[in-house]
Amino acid sequence: MTTPALVIDHAVKTYANGFTALNDVSFTVAAGEFFGLLGPNGAGKTTLISAMAGLSRLTSGQIAVNGHDVRRDAYAARMSLGVVPQELVFDPFFSVREALQFQSGYFGIKNNDAWIDEIITRLGLADKADTNTRELSGGMKRRVMVAQALVHRPPVIVLDEPTAGVDVELRQSLWQFIESLNRQGHTIILTTHYLEEAQSLCSRIAMMKHGRLVALDSTANLLKSDTGLRLALTLDNRLPESLHRCLLSSDGDQHTLKLADYGELAFVLQALKFDGINIKSMSLLETDLEDVFLRLTSDHAEGAA
Numbered sequence: 001m002t003t004p005a006l007v008i009d010h011a012v013k014t015y016a017n018g019f020t021a022l023n024d025v026s027f028t029v030a031a032g033e034f035f036g037l038l039g040p041n042g043a044g045k046t047t048l049i050s051a052m053a054g055l056s057r058l059t060s061g062q063i064a065v066n067g068h069d070v071r072r073d074a075y076a077a078r079m080s081l082g083v084v085p086q087e088l089v090f091d092p093f094f095s096v097r098e099a100l101q102f103q104s105g106y107f108g109i110k111n112n113d114a115w116i117d118e119i120i121t122r123l124g125l126a127d128k129a130d131t132n133t134r135e136l137s138g139g140m141k142r143r144v145m146v147a148q149a150l151v152h153r154p155p156v157i158v159l160d161e162p163t164a165g166v167d168v169e170l171r172q173s174l175w176q177f178i179e180s181l182n183r184q185g186h187t188i189i190l191t192t193h194y195l196e197e198a199q200s201l202c203s204r205i206a207m208m209k210h211g212r213l214v215a216l217d218s219t220a221n222l223l224k225s226d227t228g229l230r231l232a233l234t235l236d237n238r239l240p241e242s243l244h245r246c247l248l249s250s251d252g253d254q255h256t257l258k259l260a261d262y263g264e265l266a267f268v269l270q271a272l273k274f275d276g277i278n279i280k281s282m283s284l285l286e287t288d289l290e291d292v293f294l295r296l297t298s299d300h301a302e303g304a305a
């Protein structure tokens with residue numbers, strides 16, 4: 001059997017102030033998967049990634065990357081993992097190439113110039129290779145973060161919100177590159193708040209909420225678990241009481257309702273007509289990952305802590 005890319009085994013993390021950010025989390029990611037780790041702000045994703053990278057220590061439980069325990073076999077585990085962190089952090093004195101050479105040295109890798117050149121080219125950084133990192137735009141800095149995570153050719157790559165604040169063109173080229181790494185056999189673990197990205201890229205997804213795992217399944221099964229339609233309405237008056245049971249969210253005069261089927265649409269239209277409320281705009285959408293995510297992770301969700 002192939003060694004799993006990642007094994008999280010009953011991970012618990014309680015911070016010094018007594019707050020438990022990971023509450024008995026267990027799951028396994030197989031080698032070669034494109035895996036999504038999703039959850040609202042504060043769910044514990046970054047805490048889990050820090051523990052995977054050996055940057056913070058679990059209170060109890062174990063994590064193994066590519067078969068290497070992150071504590072007992074820290075060096076091998078760290079060599080197996082490339083993390084693209086959420087925050088852009090650089091040494092302001094280095095050019096792009098120097099930053100990558102420095103990172104190579106940190107991992108004890110010599111004669112890495114051919115690979116550094118390749119990642120520079122493939123990430124569209126060739127024009128900027130000798131530019132100081134502090135002079136780069138945010139999007140370019142993000143590419144350098146990805147390059148830094150790849151310098152030691154890790155089999156497992158973790159991307160923590162890699163497209164936050166990144167323009168559409170860079171997002172697309174970044175995903176093409178990441179998908180090509182996945183085709184070459186690299187395991188990709190992605191956290192993102194762009195659920196449409198997770199839906200199109202990830203074959204399996206874990207969802208976390210308040211430090212616990214609330215879903216772990218293939219993307220296809222998660223989508224199947226939430227049939228129905230989403231109706232987005234802008235109204236010229238308040239939503240009738242009779243429709244509150246279908247309400248997913250409201251923002252001013254905009255409301256999103258969950259309908260079981262097209263038949264319920266007639267009921268909604270009748271209720272609005274009955275109360276003399278006019279529709280300013282309306283759109284009907286098939287269920288997507290966002291519905292599943294909201295159902296499982298919003299504070300109104302069943303079992304909310």
Ligand SMILES: Nc1ncnc2c1ncn2[C@@H]1O[C@H](COP(=O)(O)OP(=O)(O)OP(=O)(O)O)[C@@H](O)[C@H]1O
Pocket residue numbers: 015016017019020021039040041042043044045046047048
């Ligand atoms: N050093 C710390 N001490 C105490 N609590 C912390 C510490 N670091 C994080 N937390 C808390 O742990 C919880 C989980 O934080 P974490 O950053 O892991 O969430 P996240 O899922 O990555 O969120 P986001 O999507 O916003 O990045 C949060 O409530 C956070 O405030």
